[in-house]
Amino acid sequence: MTTMLKLGSHDVGVCSWSLQTADPAVLLGVLGRLGVAHLQLALEPILAKPESERIDSIKPLIDAGITLTAAMISFPGEDYSSIVDIERTGGFVPDELWPERRQLTLDAGALASRLGIKFLSTHVGFIPGSNDAQYPLLIDRVGELSRALADMGVSLLMETGQEAAPDLLHFLHDLNARTFGVNFDPANMLLYGSGDPIDALETLKRYIKHVHIKDATRSDRPGIDWGSEVPFGQGDVPHAAFLDTLRRIGYVGPLVIEREAGSDRAGDIAIAIKTLKSLLRA
Numbered sequence: 001m002t003t004m005l006k007l008g009s010h011d012v013g014v015c016s017w018s019l020q021t022a023d024p025a026v027l028l029g030v031l032g033r034l035g036v037a038h039l040q041l042a043l044e045p046i047l048a049k050p051e052s053e054r055i056d057s058i059k060p061l062i063d064a065g066i067t068l069t070a071a072m073i074s075f076p077g078e079d080y081s082s083i084v085d086i087e088r089t090g091g092f093v094p095d096e097l098w099p100e101r102r103q104l105t106l107d108a109g110a111l112a113s114r115l116g117i118k119f120l121s122t123h124v125g126f127i128p129g130s131n132d133a134q135y136p137l138l139i140d141r142v143g144e145l146s147r148a149l150a151d152m153g154v155s156l157l158m159e160t161g162q163e164a165a166p167d168l169l170h171f172l173h174d175l176n177a178r179t180f181g182v183n184f185d186p187a188n189m190l191l192y193g194s195g196d197p198i199d200a201l202e203t204l205k206r207y208i209k210h211v212h213i214k215d216a217t218r219s220d221r222p223g224i225d226w227g228s229e230v231p232f233g234q235g236d237v238p239h240a241a242f243l244d245t246l247r248r249i250g251y252v253g254p255l256v257i258e259r260e261a262g263s264d265r266a267g268d269i270a271i272a273i274k275t276l277k278s279l280l281r282a
Contacts, residue, residue, distance in 0.1 A: 004067075005036045005273070007280035009252040013038025014131045014167050014269055015212070018259040022046070023148055024060040029068065030266050034273065040070045040210075041117070054111060057219050062115075069254040070119035070157065070183070070210050072109040075101050078123075083192065083226065090162070092141045093134070102145065109149040110262025111154075120149060121157040121183035121208050128173050139174055146177040155179040157209055161188020165200035172207055182207040186237045187214035187229060187259070193222020197237055198245055198267045205249035213257045215239075229261040231268040233275030 005012040016022075018032050022045035031037065039061065046054050061068075077097055079085040080165050088094070092101055105122065124142050128145045146156045160168065160182060172180065182204050186197035201208070215235035221225040233239055257272045259265045 004038070007255070007276055008247070009090075010280070011038045011067070011069070011090065011254045012036055012213075012273065013040060013067070013256040013277060015040045015042070015072070017042040017072070018197045018257070018265050018269065021116045022264065027110075028058040028060060028064050028066070034266065034269060036273070038069050038135045038254055038256065039063060040066045040072055040121075040258075041068050041115075043071050043073050044113055047104070047107055047111060055114060058115075068115060068117050069256055070121055071108060071112040071117045071272040073120060073122045075104060075122075075227065080273050083224065087126045087162075092145075093125035098141065102141070106148060107144050109145075109152050109154045112154045114237050117154065119155050119181070119183070119224070121159055121210060123159045123162065125162070126157055127163050127167060129167075130170060130174070133187075139171070142180070143175055143177055146175070146180040146246035148184060150177075150179040153183055155166070157183040159183045159188065160185050160200065160204070161192045161194055165189075165203040169207075172204075180207075181209035182281055183210045183212065184208045184210040185214055185229075186214035186242055187212075187235065190216040190218050190236055191227040191229065193219050193224070193227070198207060198241055201242070201245045201249060204252075208249070208251055210253060211246065211255055213255050213276065214259070229259070231259070232257065232269075235281055239275060240279055243276075 014036055016039055043275050049057055109120055149156045156279045189195050189197045189200055215232040215233050215237045216227045216229045217235045219225045257269050259268045
């Protein structure tokens with residue numbers, strides 16, 4: 001069994017997709033070398049299997065004592081080539097893809113429920129302005145899914161970054177879904193050019209249920225070109241202030257390291273763990 005890594009009040013984990021494998025044996029090997037036993041689990045590879053095989057396919061992780069902090073779902077057809085492309089193709093916004101993505105999210109919620117996972121995170125798509133004709137439609141779609149997942153015992157979490165925190169807060173208030181929450185990613189605020197991560201923490205604090213540890217440098221043209229993702233501790237996220245603000249707003253949940261770039265992701269995750277250890281007391 002892999003030893004649990006706890007720093008301060010936080011369990012430290014890793015996003016499964018950051019390790020670029022769905023093989024439980026490979027995942028267990030890397031987690032063991034990193035010294036962590038918490039995992040946010042990408043569900044798409046599991047949902048691609050026959051329903052009768054899904055639970056058994058990750059049984060090695062459960063048997064090894066890995067704690068699943070949350071699940072994650074993304075969607076076929078999402079295009080992250082540019083900010084313009086993901087704004088057009090992301091989440092629950094495209095009308096022609098809504099039925100397929102609705103069903104995939106419901107299937108993911110059902111699987112998460114069977115696994116005893118309380119949170120399912122996703123990018124819901126770029127939220128239009130509240131005076132846009134598409135705004136109430138997105139409210140309806142996210143609200144429908146949030147209620148359906150709540151009936152399964154699962155909370156739908158929206159990943160931060162694609163809009164400024166005040167706009168997201170306005171959406172959350174209009175949504176008025178009791179179990180809906182935020183998966184907070186500080187780097188996404190910089191990658192998308194949507195604001196300051198510390199200010200965003202303060203704005204969204206009551207909705208934050210799960211936190212990613214990720215870092216980035218700011219774009220020269222925020223909102224137009226991507227910033228650059230870098231190992232945690234080497235970018236523009238104010239690391240000490242970020243962790244201190246989490247403490248101050250009362251967040252005591254897991255810190256889950258995400259790395260979506262680079263040629264040595266496990267090595268970069270090890271760098272993130274070292275940075276966290278330097279900033280938090282074990």
